[in-house]
Every structure is written in C-alpha cells, then in structure tokens.
Amino acid sequence: MCSSTLKWFTMAAIFCLAADFHTVAQSGGSFTITKSVIAGGGGQASGGSFSVNGTIGQAAAGTTSVGGAYSVESGFWAGGEGVSRKAPFDYDGDGKSDYSVFRPSDGTWYLALSQGGTMYVQPWGAATDKIVPGDYDGDRITDMAVYRPAEGKWYVIYSQSATINAIQFGLNGDFPLPQDFDGDGRSDFGIWRPSDGTWYLGLSQTGSMYVLPFGLATDKPVPADYDGDGKSEIAVWRPSEGRWYVGNLATGGFGTFDWGLNGDQPVVGDYSGDGRSDYAVYRPSNQTWYRLHTDTFAVVERQWGVANDIPAPGDFDGDGKLDIAVFRPSEAKWYVLTATQAILSQTFGVAGDRPTENAFVF
Numbered sequence: 001m002c003s004s005t006l007k008w009f010t011m012a013a014i015f016c017l018a019a020d021f022h023t024v025a026q027s028g029g030s031f032t033i034t035k036s037v038i039a040g041g042g043g044q045a046s047g048g049s050f051s052v053n054g055t056i057g058q059a060a061a062g063t064t065s066v067g068g069a070y071s072v073e074s075g076f077w078a079g080g081e082g083v084s085r086k087a088p089f090d091y092d093g094d095g096k097s098d099y100s101v102f103r104p105s106d107g108t109w110y111l112a113l114s115q116g117g118t119m120y121v122q123p124w125g126a127a128t129d130k131i132v133p134g135d136y137d138g139d140r141i142t143d144m145a146v147y148r149p150a151e152g153k154w155y156v157i158y159s160q161s162a163t164i165n166a167i168q169f170g171l172n173g174d175f176p177l178p179q180d181f182d183g184d185g186r187s188d189f190g191i192w193r194p195s196d197g198t199w200y201l202g203l204s205q206t207g208s209m210y211v212l213p214f215g216l217a218t219d220k221p222v223p224a225d226y227d228g229d230g231k232s233e234i235a236v237w238r239p240s241e242g243r244w245y246v247g248n249l250a251t252g253g254f255g256t257f258d259w260g261l262n263g264d265q266p267v268v269g270d271y272s273g274d275g276r277s278d279y280a281v282y283r284p285s286n287q288t289w290y291r292l293h294t295d296t297f298a299v300v301e302r303q304w305g306v307a308n309d310i311p312a313p314g315d316f317d318g319d320g321k322l323d324i325a326v327f328r329p330s331e332a333k334w335y336v337l338t339a340t341q342a343i344l345s346q347t348f349g350v351a352g353d354r355p356t357e358n359a360f361v362f
C-alpha cells in the first residue's frame with residue numbers, strides 16, 4: 001500500500017492537471033456569463049444570440065458549444081458534472097461523497113474513495129476529538145480534520161499540499177462548525193459556544209474574526225447556505241419550538257421557520273439541488289426523514305433506517321442533491337436512498353465508527 005503522503009500528493013497532481021484545462025480560451029462577440037461554475041452554476045446565461053440555460057458546461061470534454069457570435073471550447077467545466085460540482089465529504093474530489101468513517105478506538109480515518117474504489121486509511125486524531133471535515137484549502141477535496149476540545153485546537157490535513165496545520169480557535173465545550181461563511185471556497189474555522197450562545201468565525205478571505213451572539217444554550221447549531229449565495233449563514237434550531245433561526249451576517253437580521261419536533265436531529269443540506277440548503281430533520285423515534293425543499297416548498301417525508309441507525313446524508317451519486325442515508329452499526333453497512341429513489345448499499349466500517357457524513361448532525 002502506498003504511503004498516505006504519496007497518495008495525497010497524487011491527488012494534488014490530478015487536480016493540477018484538471019485545473020490546466022482552465023487556460024483554454026473562451027471567446028466571442030457580445031456575450032455575458034452571469035452565473036458561472038464559480039458563482040454556483042445553474043441559472044440562465046445569455047448574450048447576443050446565445051443562451052445557456054441551467055447548465056454549467058458542456059456534456060463532454062473537448063466539444064464545442066456554438067451559438068451566434070460565441071463559442072466555448074474545452075472549458076474547465078467541460079469534463080462534466082463530476083469535475084465541476086463540489087460535493088460534501090468528497091475526499092477524492094470526483095463530485096461524489098465517499099463512504100467514510102472515523103474510528104475513535106484507533107484515531108483513524110477510513111475512506112472508501114468513490115473514484116477508483118480504493119480505500120484510504122489515515123491515522124489522524126484521538127478518541128476524544130471531534131471530527132471536522134471540510135475543504136479548508138479550497139481545492140474542492142474534503143480535508144480530514146479534527147478539533148481537540150481540551151486544547152481548543154483544530155488539526156487539519158490540507159489535501160492540496162499534503163501539509164498539516166494546527167490552529168487555536170475555540171474552547172472546550174464549543175461546537176466546531178467549519179463552513180464557508182465568506183464565500184471564498186474555503187471552509188472557515190467557525191465555532192458556536194452554547195454557554196453564551198455566541199458564534200466566532202475566523203474568515204479565510206480576510207483573516208478577520210466575526211463575533212455574534214446568536215442562539216440559546218439548548219439550541220442545536222445548523223449553519224448552512226440557506227439562500228444559495230455561496231456563503232453559509234449562522235443558524236440554530238430550537239428543539240423546544242421546532243424552530244429554525246437563520247441569521248444574516250451582512251445585515252445582522254434573522255429569519256425563522258418552523259420545521260421539526262423536539263427530539264429530532266437536524267440533517268440540514270441541499271436535497272433538491274438548487275444550491276440552497278433545505279430544512280430537514282431525522283426523527284430517531286420512527287426513523288423518518290422530514291424535509292421541506294426551499295425552492296418548491298415541497299414536503300418530503302420518507303422512512304429510512306431502523307432503530308439505532310446513524311443518519312449520514314451525503315451526495316453519493318454526485319447529482320448535486322443530498323441523498324438521505326444511514327449507517328447501520330449492527331451490520332456495518334450503509335443504506336442510501338438517492339433523489340431518483342435508487343437504493344445504494346455498501347458494507348463499510350465497523351460498529352463504533354462515526355460516519356464523517358454524521359460529523360455535523362447533533
């Protein structure tokens with residue numbers, strides 16, 4: 001088996017090759033792209049006699065899209081959805097979440113990489129650490145990271161450079177919540193302190209710190225990008241009310257939404273694929289997922305799981321929509337229901353493992 005360091009360098013090299021496609025020219029006449037891959041994709045782009053509707057690129061690499069006075073040749077996005085889409089818990093950067101667990105007993109990450117079907121093993125962390133996977137270096141590959149409560153320290157392995165970093169940010173008892181709050185493509189060090197309901201965000205773009213009281217000690221933190229602008233909002237879910245409080249960092253205001261009951265576990269994420277996180281909860285008592293899609297206000301209820309399953313949603317098929325999923329410790333098996341109602345199952349992990357897809361489910 002290759003060493004872990006070599007493996008990460010290999011990944012970085014692959015990404016560099018992909019990035020080189022970016023240099024191929026795009027040109028032609030009176031054209032405007034108002035939404036690009038960088039901006040989140042989707043939507044309608046048009047200009048002159050050309051329009052691109054709801055796409056982020058060409059169907060196949062190397063093809064030419066022509067319309068009026070404009071042509072696009074082999075854009076960075078030409079490789080298709082897998083290249084252009086950033087999926088959560090995607091440790092090889094192919095746009096699909098990977099079945100992945102952290103094993104507290106040996107402080108080791110075990111990743112079943114969807115690209116090539118290889119397994120990757122990385123000792124990183126201690127039994128009492130909290131896992132905080134995120135894309136801290138912005139290369140679209142999820143980085144393995146842990147938060148050590150006793151030290152208030154984050155330990156991150158950057159996937160792109162295969163280097164490690166230790167950052168002091170937080171106290172014992174804090175919730176570590178890496179999210180891209182400033183929209184620069186990199187996860188920011190974010191913590192929520194339940195004792196005083198205060199958020200502390202270390203923003204990667206400017207290096208500045210943002211501090212805001214928001215939430216009560218009994219709340220559950222649910223930061224996510226609810227409005228689809230590419231920046232995560234600070235947010236809490238209040239079990240006693242079943243109410244979501246979503247803050248706006250720019251204005252300091254907030255909105256509320258009622259969804260879920262006391263005892264539920266928020267499983268926030270983008271299930272409908274419109275770029276905005278949906279209100280979603282998993283009810284352990286009946287193993288049912290309840291979600292409300294923020295684009296259509298469609299209500300989706302689905303029983304999925306059995307008692308003692310661990311909810312572990314991810315985008316396992318890479319279609320840009322979060323799939324409901326559970327890890328069943330008794331069988332050491334994953335059960336996934338995709339947006340197209342396809343069922344995926346995979347034996348991976350052992351009882352006692354924590355799925356990394358469960359890292360931010362409280």
Ligand SMILES: [Ca+2]
Binds near residue numbers: 089
């Ligand atoms: Ca993957």
Ligand SMILES: [Ca+2]
Binds near residue numbers: 134
């Ligand atoms: Ca990364």
Ligand SMILES: [Ca+2]
Binds near residue numbers: 179181205
């Ligand atoms: Ca950021």
Ligand SMILES: [Ca+2]
Binds near residue numbers: 230
């Ligand atoms: Ca947002």
